[in-house]
Amino acid sequence: MTNQALKEEDLKYIWHPCSQMKDYETLPLVPIKSGKGVYLTDYDGNEYIDAISSWWVNIFGHSNEYINSRVKEQLDTLEHVIFAGFTHEPAVRLSKRLINLTASNLQKIFFADNGSSAVEIALKMAFQYHKNDGKVKDIFFSLKNSYHGETLGALAIGDVELYKDIYKDIMLKTVQVASPSLVDEDEAIEDFKKKLKEHEGRVSAIIIEPLVQCAGYMQMYDKSYIKKLKAICEEEGIFLIADEIAVGFGRTGELFVCDEEIKPDFLCLSKGLTGGYLPLSVVLTTNEVYQKFYCDYSEGKAFLHSHSYTGNPLGCAAANATLDIFENENIIEKNRAKVKKLEELLEKFKSLLNVKEVRQRGLIGAVELKGYKPEERIALKVYDYALKNGVLLRPLGHVVYFMPPFVITDKELEKVVQVAYEAITTLP
Template sequence: MPNSDLLARSLAAVWHPCTQMKRHEALPLIPIARGDGVWLIDADGRRYLDAVSSWWVNLFGHGEPRIKAAIKAQLDTLEHVMLAGFTHEPVVRLSERLGQLSGLGHAFYGSDGASAVEIALKMAAHYWRNLGHPAKHRFVYLEGSYHGETAGALAVTDVAVFREAYAPLIGQHFVTPSPDARHAQPGESADEVAERAAARLEHLLARHHGEIAALIIEPLIQGAAGMAMYSPRYLQLARAACDRHQVLMIADEIAVGFGRSGEMFACQGAGVQPDLICLSKGITGGFLPLACVLCSDTVYTAFYHDDVARGFLHSHSYTGNPLACAAANAVLDIFEADDVIASNRAKAERWDALFAPLQAHPNVVHFRRTGMVWAFDVIDAGAGFAQRYFAAALAQDLLVRPIGNTVYFMPPYVLNDDEAALLADGALQALDAALATGDTDHDLSLA
């Protein structure tokens, strides 16, 4: 089928996410036919290096054979069964393994990151209700935070374009300063920025803890805030403040879990144990939708009662889907078999040298890395930089999708040194091209 036919059909029938559809009049959709490792291949055979892991979900490359084999094997036994009143081996095995990895003993499943956040928020507020503190039903979130676009998740997301559009639908909670290291004052270290932000959090909790159920936080990296990276010191101080003021801590590890931060879970890099962890994205290696909330035994026990109303009132038809759980178990198998965390550390150190010319570019500031995430900000970029860079990167056979004036790489872990060199060189050429093309207001995406 000609590409033009497929593109026309997509525009006529598909409402694409996080997109002002009219702007596809200026920039056509790219019809992807297949994937292979770190590469996406379009209908004409052109290859694009997937430097953002297809919105941060792909860990081990497109078409990873071990994950495919696990899904195929599961198809031969059980494709799905409701998890209310029933159970199955893949979900039990996955829950046991996640518990061992995280130190949190019970797993509740959903379909995507936003649903995990909804689950965690409801669980936190209901926890306090079950303990006789129904007034504790509000939340604290960081400036610039992003936790999803469903109503509850949006209420703890600090992205103006989303909040303003749906303001009548969302609850009002507390926002506290971000420990983003880019906020450093002259002579101030990242630790000192973290301590300054933590002092503001402490003050907020001291005043309002009687109505606050939980702090929700993206550990170490705030994605939609332009890959804002901060000192682990903040997580340590935030954990202590939550403990002092009887506030739960929710770690939104949807983007930064499963090795992205350099550890299996980002909180582990700070030596911090949250009360609840939200997981999704990389949990199935980018193959199938799945989300999970892990909670402490303390939280779980507060719901364990004869009264149905004290049970956790949440459900999802595809909760704990066996196919998705089989994929997730295969992902954990790969982490063990390939010693992924140690391998990633070695790769990241080698690739820092490859990316050094980007860091030296006169328009680049705040070049930074945490784990397997690299980011830099572009100054004097002009309006519409994100879209110009996106188009310029495509011309270099790269999928790189900036957030405002922040360019970032979050590639699949199977990227090799040669491919990393291609990414570094292509990203530098795309930067010069985007800066040379001048201002435009043709931003494609909403974020």
């Protein structure tokens, strides 16, 4: 099999995600034969450093031997079983660990398959919590420039026009409040308060991506905003949903952003949860929320949401293996040196004339360019240049970013940043 043969075969059949398929006429698909560590290898033998962790999911490298061994053991034991009425050790173990690793108020966990579904679950739980109390709170808040997934409910609560605008006639109405990533923190808080007043008594929850709006062009803000937001939420009886699907599992430097200082009412996790192996997501919530649904069946207050593969043992095995590595290898501590290294490497972008801003939170680095029109599609140019030089980058519009697997070495990180630097400095 060659790259060419597989590409042709692919385009006969497959409609790829997040793609204008016509773009593949000029920017060919890359068929990957194998992965090992940070490297992806195509059928012609070219290697690419996966500097975006394959859409922010991979943590400990491709085809990681330890995770492989644990998933294989699970295959030989129990590949799957219905999770209503039944349970299994990989899910119980994972649940206990996640609950112990997150804020102390988060005491119950609900499973799903992908990030969008996790967000929908949090929205439905928040809504039904009030409904079980006889109140209809039909409005959800989110931040401007936010992204929370692609199913219609998740899409409705997001705010990236590119993904959402087309479907506005068939979506749940939501309200976006000012984001601290785009305006001053206090201004953002004022806007939240103002809009709360406008929709008094009708707001179920506000959902945020803590610290980094990843799909929203890697816009960043500080934890101080989240603290202020949480204080108001508590006062007003609004749930705070923390969508840490992209930023969780160490990306921002800490294991999770919303810790003991924040205590969110809901925490959504996915992506890195399985180390980049398998679709699995969870929603953690409080015992208080759980209790509002706990009663005799006849009261009709149960949360009846389900997906066929809820709590899939293979996904749970990959997730447990991922947490093993975090613990056994003291990853969060180890990563601090890498965060520092990335900070140093990003320094040299600041003086470039076509650079508007350099941003970083933990192991997420972003270089925002300026002076280009959308129709120039410079993202594709940077993507193309990097690929030809052995690095997988996938800029968002005019923002070139780095979100590497944690197993990346300093030397590999230097290469990644150097290739991005060359790509940016050779732009027309």
